[in-house]
Amino acid sequence: MTTEHAVPDELIADYLRNGWHREDTRLARSALDFEPDVLLRKGDEFLVVEVKRSGREPERSIAEMRRLVERRPNWRFAVKLLTPQPPRSNDEIDDADVATRLSLAEDLLRDGHVAEAVLIAFIGIETGLRRLVPKPFTPPSEAALPRLIRDAYEAEAISDGELRAINRSCEVRNRIAHGFKVDVSSQDADAILALARTVAGKADLAPAGTAAMTP
Amino acid sequence: MARQRPPIPCTLPFTYWVFGRPISQQAQDGKKPAALPRWRATVEAALLEAIEAASGRRGFVPFEGFVEVQVYWLSLDPSDRSQPDLDNVLKPLIDAFNTRVIADDGQVHRILAEKASINDPPAAVRDVMDEVQDDPLYMRTGEVTIVRLLDLTREASA
Numbered sequence: 614m615t616t617e618h619a620v621p622d623e624l625i626a627d628y629l630r631n632g633w634h635r636e637d638t639r640l641a642r643s644a645l646d647f648e649p650d651v652l653l654r655k656g657d658e659f660l661v662v663e664v665k666r667s668g669r670e671p672e673r674s675i676a677e678m679r680r681l682v683e684r685r686p687n688w689r690f691a692v693k694l695l696t697p698q699p700p701r702s703n704d705e706i707d708d709a710d711v712a713t714r715l716s717l718a719e720d721l722l723r724d725g726h727v728a729e730a731v732l733i734a735f736i737g738i739e740t741g742l743r744r745l746v747p748k749p750f751t752p753p754s755e756a757a758l759p760r761l762i763r764d765a766y767e768a769e770a771i772s773d774g775e776l777r778a779i780n781r782s783c784e785v786r787n788r789i790a791h792g793f794k795v796d797v798s799s800q801d802a803d804a805i806l807a808l809a810r811t812v813a814g815k816a817d818l819a820p821a822g823t824a825a826m827t828p
Numbered sequence: 829m830a831r832q833r834p835p836i837p838c839t840l841p842f843t844y845w846v847f848g849r850p851i852s853q854q855a856q857d858g859k860k861p862a863a864l865p866r867w868r869a870t871v872e873a874a875l876l877e878a879i880e881a882a883s884g885r886r887g888f889v890p891f892e893g894f895v896e897v898q899v900y901w902l903s904l905d906p907s908d909r910s911q912p913d914l915d916n917v918l919k920p921l922i923d924a925f926n927t928r929v930i931a932d933d934g935q936v937h938r939i940l941a942e943k944a945s946i947n948d949p950p951a952a953v954r955d956v957m958d959e960v961q962d963d964p965l966y967m968r969t970g971e972v973t974i975v976r977l978l979d980l981t982r983e984a985s986a
Contacts, residue, residue, distance in 0.1 A: 667970025676962035
């Protein structure tokens, strides 16, 4: 069965009012090569209703399901959409992952891989900010980084000094990430790593570090 | 090199559709929204694709009579207050026709615009809904605007 959710009654209420009756979807499995979300019947007519959540790709395309259904005489196909799943606030945030990555950044820095250390450390900053931004603000998984930084500041989750330090770190990180030559010292990288530990620590994602505010 | 075949006369009705949330012409501060150029490009790309399909990749000699434009904006929640006003999304959808399907948008003498649920589309667009739904963007965006151009000169001469 392709349904990963209960089918809301209102989506098929019109059909039921118009004389369609629900049938066991398993009846269609052998005929269609897939088990539909809803199978309706009126006399000798069948109607397959696929109920899909917007924003996701179904395992099998709508066009293919329609073809499989409508190749059979007296079978029709309809599709209904549900609103996208609201992002869960902790979808992308794994406490253990953040702590591990910050340790990895530390190792990289110790081995002289300064730019790589900055990129990895920044995961701690971004993930921490996502956790720190309260729910009424931008949904965490949708927020672009500048918006996330602004939201965190407006929510008073970060201080003036942290805001300035994060913005400076962000510039460094962007230049590295986009392939520009960046003259970043190990002291700068160390400061960014400390900032990452502070932000992640505030968000309970990693043991808090001592932030240096001038990366 | 294959010789390009000449464009064919445009016959109406002609329909195209564009996926995604339409962008308002009017931002709250009175300035044009930054996303508007991108939306215009999306609309034009959708229209060009429909013209290619309808003309067998020959393009149209623009229709020169009076026309009616019908706009059906289908979304999951048409009552969502965060959506732009319907009247503010029309211009890019209509402007795109210029020189491609009609000679000039001065030929538009009637506009019908409607917001509706994507799960209960108006009868007027049910003839294209299978094709709309079969496009992977339908699932991805959950929002589509169907634009139809009709010949008003026939109505006037009837």
